[in-house]
Amino acid sequence: MTVDDMFATERVRPPSRWNRLTSRLARRRHTGIAVRDLLDEAVAGVAARPGRFALTTLGTVVGIAALVTTIGLGQTASGQISERFDAATATRVVVEPMERPSRGGEVQAMVLPSDSEQRVLRLAGVESAGLYTRVDIGDETIRSVPIVDPSAPPMTALPVVAASAGLFDAMQVSVSAGRVFDSGHDERADDIAVVGKYAAERLGINRVDTQPALFIGERPFTVVGIIDTVSGRADLQDSVIIPHSTAQREFDISAPAAVEIRTQLGAAHQVGKQAGVAINPNDPALVQVSAPPSPSALRAGVTTDINALFLALGVVALLIGAVGIAAVTLLSVAERTSEIGLRRAVGATRRSIAGQFLCESVIVGVLGGLIGSAVAVLSIVAVSAVRDWTPLLDMRIALAAPLIGAAVGAIAGAYPAWRAAAVEPIDALRG
Known part of the structure; x- marks a missing residue:
């Protein structure tokens, strides 16, 4: 029985996306899905639900923004120590x-x-x-x-x-x-x-x-x-x-x-x-x-204290974002069980199924890291302008934010991807 026969039996017209998907899978029944096709399907899966995607990305945005803002404000505040701390104690x-x-x-x-x-x-x-x-x-x-x-x-x-x-x-x-x-x-x-x-x-x-x-x-x-x-x-x-x-x-x-x-x-x-x-x-x-200690030692101590105090808040926000990604990806797996079964029936491997859902989670994490880093930089500049400070931020941290988001997305999507790969074609199509 072909894919078109199955859709005809269920009296559902297969969308054009299924035609592309089945043709690709048929050509790669033995060789597996290509990386480009895997990314295409991951992007299509994410874009198919823009509202859910936005809410899921928001958690990562908040976490990355909190993390980068914390470190940036710590560096900025420490730069003002020589001018702001108690002159009587320092002299x-x-x-x-x-x-x-x-x-x-x-x-x-x-x-x-x-x-x-x-x-x-x-x-x-x-x-x-x-x-x-x-x-x-x-x-x-x-x-x-x-x-x-x-x-x-x-x-x-x-x-x-x-x-x-x-x-x-x-x-x-x-x-x-x-x-x-x-x-x-x-x-x-x-x-x-x-x-x-x-x-x-x-x-x-x-x-x-x-x-x-x-x-x-x-x-x-x-x-x-x-x-x-x-x-x-x-x-x-x-x-x-x-x-x-x-x-x-x-x-x-x-x-x-x-x-x-x-x-x-x-x-x-x-x-x-x-x-x-x-x-x-x-x-x-x-x-x-x-x-009193030297100003440089005092500045380093203040930076360490601020980072240690607020870094925990950034990590907690990241954990919340990771839990949100995991929960939404699990929900997506449950809703797309028939799609997963269909792909398995026409030759998709467990590896390609897991790779698609893992890619979707990584995409969410990367976009959350990019947006969160931008929000953090704007926040640091705004706070510095209000306080009349000179904004300081190690740009390596801002550039590393998308990579951190990708890592969070990969970790959060690992279990849902495993659950998706474990779906059996017969059970999925039967349900």
Whole structure:
């Protein structure tokens, strides 16, 4: 029985596509279907259902677009790190003494020299530096004059900090009232103090034009300023700050506890390497230097974090697209069972049947990759324009998107293609 006889029995006129198909299969009954014919049939199968094809491709488009956009925005954002990250953190270097055990079992501690501030100011890239030391006042109390609340007990919880004048510039301090002390006050060891805004609230001091005073034990200090904001050492807002030389005279502090350094943007990493040698050239290992990472390392870290965070979203979107391709291809196999049986009856091999459906899935994946890559590039450019960034994208990723889509389509279409190849001609035509 010929193909035309079968269609005549079922009283269905065979379409022209069947004539082409059966003639090709008849000529290649033993040699198998050619690659060109296989692609023709795959394209025809995809184009026969444009609505379903569009919805199936959409999943791949979303997945590829999410993947490429994620990587592109990560590269673009990392390119702005040197301009966008916190300048105060990126320019701060802290030098502190470090202890280590000696050969005899005793702890060897390095003492920062009193001229540490002048030593680091000689380094290239340093804009300002200052000394910082917490002062131990023991059981002595702190009270303000005039006393706001006579019934309130004296304060012992307020910390006292000894600072050089350069610390305020290094910490980028701003004041809400008055001023900070300068190097002249420090050299003369004047009995003055600057208080943080939270310490001022506890002491009942809200203005300095009346020359308020406070007592640390029996020692009077004139308050000349109230700190509003500070970058780096938030404890200054809760502290009473006095000149370093005054603390040496009144509280017998021997050496500064730390040197705060503010550098030019991008110089902190290099200054951190040199500060230990500048302060203690005989044994720099006894100096602990805390410096931010280099901008290049920070940029690489941000890129890695962004990619790791959003790459998972792109992979999930790709998986959803792959599941959509697999589901629609399976549905197509079920709907085209009679066609598959007819092709098998006229000589098509299992390999050619599987190849056709696999090609259809790959075509969907490739088109989804192309469209998704284009959407991703447009998205990166749009976001960069809104944020006033310079768009960055490795073009190899955009060019690889169709290949990724093809791989996703091949993987998603493997099982439906196997199911199609397993259809038996007799069962298909009988059904």
